[in-house]
Amino acid sequence: MIPKSSRAVSTALTPEAIAASIASAETAASEPVARYALGLGDDALVLAHRLGEWIANAPELEEDVALGNIGLDLLGHARSFLTYAGSAWGRSEDDLAYFRGESDYRNRQLFEQPSGDFAHTIARQLFASAYFDALYRALQRSTDPTLAAIAAKATKEVDYHLDHSVQWLLRLGLGTAESHRRMQRGVDAMWPFVGELFSPEPEADAGGALEGVAVDPESLRAAFDELVPRLITDAGLAVPTIPFAWGGGREGRHTEALGPMLAEMQVLARAHPGVTW
Amino acid sequence: MWELAATVVDPEVPVLTIEDLGVLRGVTFATASGSVTVEITPTYSGCPAVDAMRDDIVGVLHGNGYDDVSVKVVLSPAWTTDWLSDEGRTKLEQYGIAAPGPRRSDGTVSLGLGIRCPRCGSMHTRQLSRFGSTSCKALYVCQRCQEPFDYFKEH
Numbered sequence: 119m120i121p122k123s124s125r126a127v128s129t130a131l132t133p134e135a136i137a138a139s140i141a142s143a144e145t146a147a148s149e150p151v152a153r154y155a156l157g158l159g160d161d162a163l164v165l166a167h168r169l170g171e172w173i174a175n176a177p178e179l180e181e182d183v184a185l186g187n188i189g190l191d192l193l194g195h196a197r198s199f200l201t202y203a204g205s206a207w208g209r210s211e212d213d214l215a216y217f218r219g220e221s222d223y224r225n226r227q228l229f230e231q232p233s234g235d236f237a238h239t240i241a242r243q244l245f246a247s248a249y250f251d252a253l254y255r256a257l258q259r260s261t262d263p264t265l266a267a268i269a270a271k272a273t274k275e276v277d278y279h280l281d282h283s284v285q286w287l288l289r290l291g292l293g294t295a296e297s298h299r300r301m302q303r304g305v306d307a308m309w310p311f312v313g314e315l316f317s318p319e320p321e322a323d324a325g326g327a328l329e330g331v332a333v334d335p336e337s338l339r340a341a342f343d344e345l346v347p348r349l350i351t352d353a354g355l356a357v358p359t360i361p362f363a364w365g366g367g368r369e370g371r372h373t374e375a376l377g378p379m380l381a382e383m384q385v386l387a388r389a390h391p392g393v394t395w
Numbered sequence: 396m397w398e399l400a401a402t403v404v405d406p407e408v409p410v411l412t413i414e415d416l417g418v419l420r421g422v423t424f425a426t427a428s429g430s431v432t433v434e435i436t437p438t439y440s441g442c443p444a445v446d447a448m449r450d451d452i453v454g455v456l457h458g459n460g461y462d463d464v465s466v467k468v469v470l471s472p473a474w475t476t477d478w479l480s481d482e483g484r485t486k487l488e489q490y491g492i493a494a495p496g497p498r499r500s501d502g503t504v505s506l507g508l509g510i511r512c513p514r515c516g517s518m519h520t521r522q523l524s525r526f527g528s529t530s531c532k533a534l535y536v537c538q539r540c541q542e543p544f545d546y547f548k549e550h
Contacts, residue, residue, distance in 0.1 A: 194440025
């Protein structure tokens with residue numbers, strides 16, 4: 119809550135302010151809904167951080183800006199989801215982002231994969247954006263007004279992100295022999311993590327509490343399968359036949375990439391607890 | 396009170412007020428308690444300008460004797476460039492930022508219409524980057540007068 123009758127307004131958009139205002143809902147999320155929102159928030163947060171790694175490192179200035187912009191949108195989604203999740207436990211978005219360890223993170227493993235070279239990042243982003251696009255279109259119809267509002271906002275942004283990935287996929291796939299080779303390598307490296315995107319949400323069994331609230335990931339597979347292999351083929355690349363990895367991100371099982379990423383992301387907040395700017 | 400809140404400008408596009416931008420959603424005054432509640436909506440989920448706008452709204456209302464001010468950020472209904480006022484569009488053009496056209500409905504092909512150069516009026520322009528200095532803009536260049544310019548992208 120923004121302090122009433124006080125001139126001491128903090129400069130940050132506080133999680134309390136978002137929590138109080140999202141869909142004008144003054145109620146906290148229920149436990150299963152909070153857990154579901156936590157998973158979605160972690161997906162967006164982890165990928166946002168990965169994209170931030172490109173700032174000042176991208177192959178051209180415009181891509182520094184583009185990947186930074188996409189990351190910023192994702193960070194916005196993460197803040198909304200995590201704030202909503204935290205409302206169930208009395209924890210702020212910053213608590214959840216900075217003071218949970220690797221095994222407490224619930225993101226699916228695709229999003230934590232190292233950025234690799236630019237083509238790896240484009241492949242990761244293509245799969246992520248195609249998945250988010252289908253997810254948020256469906257989540258707009260959630261019976262939970264907060265989740266529906268976040269999704270309605272996110273949908274338009276993700277649509278633009280997808281277009282960015284497709285343009286690069288085509289340009290690199292159909293470009294030089296070297297760009298083609300690297301784009302194929304990127305697609306192959308990220309492909310094993312696609313399967314997990316469509317595995318069930320762990321909270322789906324929670325006594326029907328998420329019925330109508332959450333999107334069944336399996337229901338998103340058809341849209342993904344219709345779009346992504348066709349795009350890969352259009353780019354002159356081979357659709358991988360590599361088997362999918364085991365997954366388990368929603369249960370806190372992660373690849374070795376997440377720990378070092380979190381260490382970098384969290385070090386400042388942990389060295390100076392409560393610090394703001 | 397709406398008039399006061401409506402004087403706050405977008406920190407990233409300072410020719411536009413938050414009213415022009417369609418970011419200002421509502422102002423309510425509780426007569427009994429004397430508290431003011433202002434509702435704003437972000438243009439993009441991660442838009443950092445929201446913080447500055449909120450502080451500026453609180454500042455201008457405090458400066459006019461309203462001590463009890465709260466600013467709420469609402470997400471629904473989601474902002475689109477259709478919320479930009481006609482006056483806002485004119486101001487953008489005069490400032491050198493090409494204004495967005497009406498939004499496309501969902502089509503299968505992402506195809507933009509030609510963007511007019513805000514300096515010389517030529518339609519002979521080219522996109523330099525789909526992402527610009529802020530979330531809401533893309534970067535273009537005019538092929539006739541050679542000037543690069545910002546385009547407030549349709550959203």
